[in-house]
Amino acid sequence: MEFAIQYWHWIVFGMLLILAELVVPSFTIFWFGLGAFIIAGLLALSVDISLSWQLLIWALSSTAFTLIWFRFFRPWMQDHTKAGIAREAIRGESGQVIRAPEEGQRGIVRFSTPLLGDDEWEFICSEPVSLGDRVFVLELSGNTLIVEKR
Structure with missing residues (x-):
């Protein structure tokens, strides 16, 4: 009996990672959850990808999401007013x-x-x-x- 990872496995994994963000408020784990949704989307489109490629795509997409967030969007969203000082x-x-x-x-x-x-x-x-x-x-x-x- 062979076990194959289905798209819904990645959806559940992504949801667990996003929920983990509630416990660890660094806004980093969230992007790894989105990376899991990317793999879920590819598998839902009936793209046959081996487990090693799934893990590689998940790691690369998660890293890309994280870098984009910290490099471009986070600095743009910081409060530049003098409130609090x-x-x-x-x-x-x-x-x-x-x-x-x-x-x-x-x-x-x-x-x-x-x-x-x-x-x-x-x-x-x-x-x-x-x-x-x-x-x-x-x-x-x-x-x-x-x-x-x-």
């Missing part, structure tokens, strides 16, 4: 004081363009500031800006 994104921005700090109360500065989604921020300044002064952002501390008057 708030300190660097807002340092040096200038705004106008619309409420001067008082005893027990922080001041409020307004920016012409929103910083991190908001155009008004509470601030702390080591120097005395008054209404209408221009201040520059040094750092973000929680939900409060640390500013300086220049």
Whole structure:
């Protein structure tokens, strides 16, 4: 009795590899699953391929998918915004004081363009500031800006 690998064996193998990607989130195993689907498609089209050729085609197609992903598509899909790097994104921005700090109360500065989604921020300044002064952002501390008057 001789055992022959059928197209559905490759489909199941491909699905198992793609499901394994849920456990190992590197987005690499996924491409080997797609390579298995290539072999399944060839076998479904009644192409008679020996097991050694199936394994070779699977390895080459999986490698090609992986290289194409990492070389061309992954760099294109990376986030190039400044989200998540708030300190660097807002340092040096200038705004106008619309409420001067008082005893027990922080001041409020307004920016012409929103910083991190908001155009008004509470601030702390080591120097005395008054209404209408221009201040520059040094750092973000929680939900409060640390500013300086220049």
